[in-house]
Amino acid sequence: MNTVIFRTVAPYLAALMVLFSVFVLLRGHNEPGGGFIGGLIAASAIAIYGIAAGVDEVRKALVFHPIAVAGLGVFLAGIAGLMSLFVDAPFLKGLWLFLELSDGSELALSTPLLFDIGVYCVVVGAISSIALALEEDEETR
Amino acid sequence: MAKTPLPKNLELPPAMIEGATSVADWVIVWPIALPMLGAAVLLMARKRPEWQAPFAFLILLATLVANVMLYLRVQAEGPLSMTMGNWLPPYGISLTADSLSALFSMVSAFILLIVILFVQSEIETRENKYGYHPLLLLLLTGVSGGFLTGDLFNLYVWFEVMLIASFGLLIIGGRKIQLDGAVKYGFLNFLATTFFLIAIGFLYGLVGTLNMADIALKAPQVEGGAIAAVAALFFLAFAMKAAAFPLNSWLPASYHAPDPAVSAVFAGLLTKVGVYALVRTHLLLIPQSHGQLQVVMEVVAGATLILAPLGAMAQTNARRALGFLVIGGIGAMMAGLAIGTPLGVFGLAAYAVNSMLVMTALYLVVGLVERMGGTSDIRKLGGIYRANSWLSIMFIVLVFAVAGLPPFLGFWPKMILVLAGIEMQSFWLVGLILLNSILTSIAGSRLWAHIFWRDGREGVNSEQINTKIRPLPQRAVVWGLLPTGALVAFIIVAGLWPEPLFRAGGDAANDVRLASDYVGAVFERVPETKGEGE
Numbered sequence: 001m002n003t004v005i006f007r008t009v010a011p012y013l014a015a016l017m018v019l020f021s022v023f024v025l026l027r028g029h030n031e032p033g034g035g036f037i038g039g040l041i042a043a044s045a046i047a048i049y050g051i052a053a054g055v056d057e058v059r060k061a062l063v064f065h066p067i068a069v070a071g072l073g074v075f076l077a078g079i080a081g082l083m084s085l086f087v088d089a090p091f092l093k094g095l096w097l098f099l100e101l102s103d104g105s106e107l108a109l110s111t112p113l114l115f116d117i118g119v120y121c122v123v124v125g126a127i128s129s130i131a132l133a134l135e136e137d138e139e140t141r
Numbered sequence: 142m143a144k145t146p147l148p149k150n151l152e153l154p155p156a157m158i159e160g161a162t163s164v165a166d167w168v169i170v171w172p173i174a175l176p177m178l179g180a181a182v183l184l185m186a187r188k189r190p191e192w193q194a195p196f197a198f199l200i201l202l203a204t205l206v207a208n209v210m211l212y213l214r215v216q217a218e219g220p221l222s223m224t225m226g227n228w229l230p231p232y233g234i235s236l237t238a239d240s241l242s243a244l245f246s247m248v249s250a251f252i253l254l255i256v257i258l259f260v261q262s263e264i265e266t267r268e269n270k271y272g273y274h275p276l277l278l279l280l281l282t283g284v285s286g287g288f289l290t291g292d293l294f295n296l297y298v299w300f301e302v303m304l305i306a307s308f309g310l311l312i313i314g315g316r317k318i319q320l321d322g323a324v325k326y327g328f329l330n331f332l333a334t335t336f337f338l339i340a341i342g343f344l345y346g347l348v349g350t351l352n353m354a355d356i357a358l359k360a361p362q363v364e365g366g367a368i369a370a371v372a373a374l375f376f377l378a379f380a381m382k383a384a385a386f387p388l389n390s391w392l393p394a395s396y397h398a399p400d401p402a403v404s405a406v407f408a409g410l411l412t413k414v415g416v417y418a419l420v421r422t423h424l425l426l427i428p429q430s431h432g433q434l435q436v437v438m439e440v441v442a443g444a445t446l447i448l449a450p451l452g453a454m455a456q457t458n459a460r461r462a463l464g465f466l467v468i469g470g471i472g473a474m475m476a477g478l479a480i481g482t483p484l485g486v487f488g489l490a491a492y493a494v495n496s497m498l499v500m501t502a503l504y505l506v507v508g509l510v511e512r513m514g515g516t517s518d519i520r521k522l523g524g525i526y527r528a529n530s531w532l533s534i535m536f537i538v539l540v541f542a543v544a545g546l547p548p549f550l551g552f553w554p555k556m557i558l559v560l561a562g563i564e565m566q567s568f569w570l571v572g573l574i575l576l577n578s579i580l581t582s583i584a585g586s587r588l589w590a591h592i593f594w595r596d597g598r599e600g601v602n603s604e605q606i607n608t609k610i611r612p613l614p615q616r617a618v619v620w621g622l623l624p625t626g627a628l629v630a631f632i633i634v635a636g637l638w639p640e641p642l643f644r645a646g647g648d649a650a651n652d653v654r655l656a657s658d659y660v661g662a663v664f665e666r667v668p669e670t671k672g673e674g675e
Contacts, residue, residue, distance in 0.1 A: 067272070071184025078178045081170075084227070088161035091170045091236075093227040 010052030017045035035116035039123025047131040070125025077118030080111040171207035172285045180278035190269045197274040208247040215243045220662035231352035237291030239652035246288040262621035280306040287414045322398030329391040333381035340374035354663035372430030375422045383415030386445040393464035401508020409501035438479035445472030450580035470496035483650045484561035491646035492554035505625040519591040520599040524607035533593035535629045540585030550636035
């Protein structure tokens with residue numbers, strides 16, 4: 001796995017995959033996709049970067065520990081549910097906010113999207129934490 | 142989300158709740174949401190070990206307050222239900238609390254509050270870093286969620302949350318014995334979960350709904366053997382989760398492996414969710430199955446009642462022996478389930494509360510004993526009475542409470558169970574409940590005699606003073622002995638003044654037997670025109 005080609009390509013590949021994962025996450029609102037699958041794609045990007053550049057490098061690049069990212073995800077999902085407290089509705093009601101942009105298009109912000117971002121963070125955090133731990137194990141052997 | 146537009150003139154039955162939901166109803170969400178959010182925040186703050194304990198304590202305090210408010214509300218106004226996402230039941234997932242679930246959830250939060258204090262006496266920085274506190278909060282999330290959910294599939298989800306958190310707590314520290322225990326615990330629990338899922342699938346095929354209240358309406362109309370098969374699968378799955386004989390082997394094999402505080406939480410909470418699920422499924426969801434399975438329940442209850450204390454007598458590891466005493470308590474609760482009358486459920490609910498409190502306290506006491514003696518092998522212990530008499534008094538009081546000797550807490554639920562058995566004329570079950578008390582007191586006194594009473598170790602040295610005993614360090618006295626003592630004091634007071642326990646147990650039994658109230662609370666907001674469509 002440690003060829004020059006792979007090591008050269010991996011950072012670009014990882015960047016593209018993370019970009020694509022965000023696209024999948026946002027697209028998931030109305031079409032196939034969503035937080036879970038997007039999170040999986042981002043986690044594979046992190047794993048690939050880890051194989052190519054070493055785990056320490058990835059941990060440095062991520063800044064936050066993957067488990068903390070997963071915690072953020074749970075927090076966001078919970079907050080998305082609590083939003084309905086302010087409109088006298090039951091827990092987890094979907095709320096929408098439509099913003100008119102300058103070019104006339106509409107931007108829809110919603111609590112389901114916030115929830116999905118939470119799912120994305122949980123999946124990225126949990127899966128990449130496992131992947132990095134396994135890769136670390138491989139390196140030290 | 143398909144984009145095919147719906148026909149314009151389609152008349153849809155109402156699916157969303159109309160009108161506002163009162164903020165007061167949120168009291169059913171907080172016992173689940175608070176510990177979950179707390180765990181998330183603590184995960185994010187993993188670089189701040191000094192924040193973990195105080196924050197977890199505050200969150201647990203808030204959770205307990207929310208639970209008490211929920212319990213008082215249910216007491217005053219009957220079962221409370223909220224369906225998620227503004228959907229009407231049975232489309233949305235309901236959270237539903239009646240006296241039984243609110244009571245169990247409240248006691249769970251109380252136990253975790255005590256244990257989080259005890260944890261401070263033993264936690265190491267390394268364990269703190271690996272998420273000890275978030276996992277404890279997550280465990281409470283799963284337990285409370287399991288008690289408060291009104292949806293069968295959601296119950297499965299909470300079981301998983303609980304299982305994942307308990308795996309983490311089991312292996313934190315990474316000693317060999319912990320991995321060994323985790324494998325046994327994990328394998329059998331996954332097996333039980335699989336049976337549970339299969340049963341959910343079959344039930345959905347039969348009645349077409351997963352909302353518990355809706356099942357309670359529709360399942361009695363399903364005839365024949367299919368529903369009995371589903372009920373038997375539920376019984377198998379939950380009896381395994383509750384560690385009833387002959388599916389109990391995972392409990393003593395794993396509960397002695399983690400830190401004492403963790404095994405105390407496990408012993409107090411985990412098996413009771415299984416018992417709760419048994420009550421829900423067999424007395425509320427599929428009540429006709431109770432008659433069909435009654436013989437099986439009686440045999441399981443009887444065997445568990447007798448074999449568990451016998452197992453405890455054969456153990457040389459103190460915490461393994463306590464594991465068998467936990468199982469003995471499950472036997473008493475199974476007896477209440479098998480009897481199934483309001484009095485039987487009364488006894489079950491009261492015994493479950495007793496077992497949660499007392500088993501947690503026993504594990505905490507033994508945790509302190511281990512700290513002093515450096516081992517949990519009762520052959521190598523001895524002389525703790527001389528070294529710390531408070532500990533030995535607490536232990537013997539708790540043993541009496543487990544065995545059900547008056548005037549301690551365990552006596553009252555057992556008395557109710559015996560009354561319920563006499564009322565049902567199942568005298569052999571009554572006899573076994575009483576025999577269980579005798580055997581449990583023998584097993585417990587054996588532990589007490591070995592650990593506390595004699596001066597030294599096993600064999601020729603038993604008259605010589607045990608030199609391996611170290612006094613408790615200051616930290617263990619403040620954070621370990623004091624919370625444990627407070628819990629034991631609470632147990633003693635509750636035993637001398639059993640009035641609240643009686644009231645709580647009686648209310649729980651009434652709610653379980655009055656399925657119409659439970660169903661009514663869930664469907665309260667469904668408009669009358671439901672199903673007519675015009």
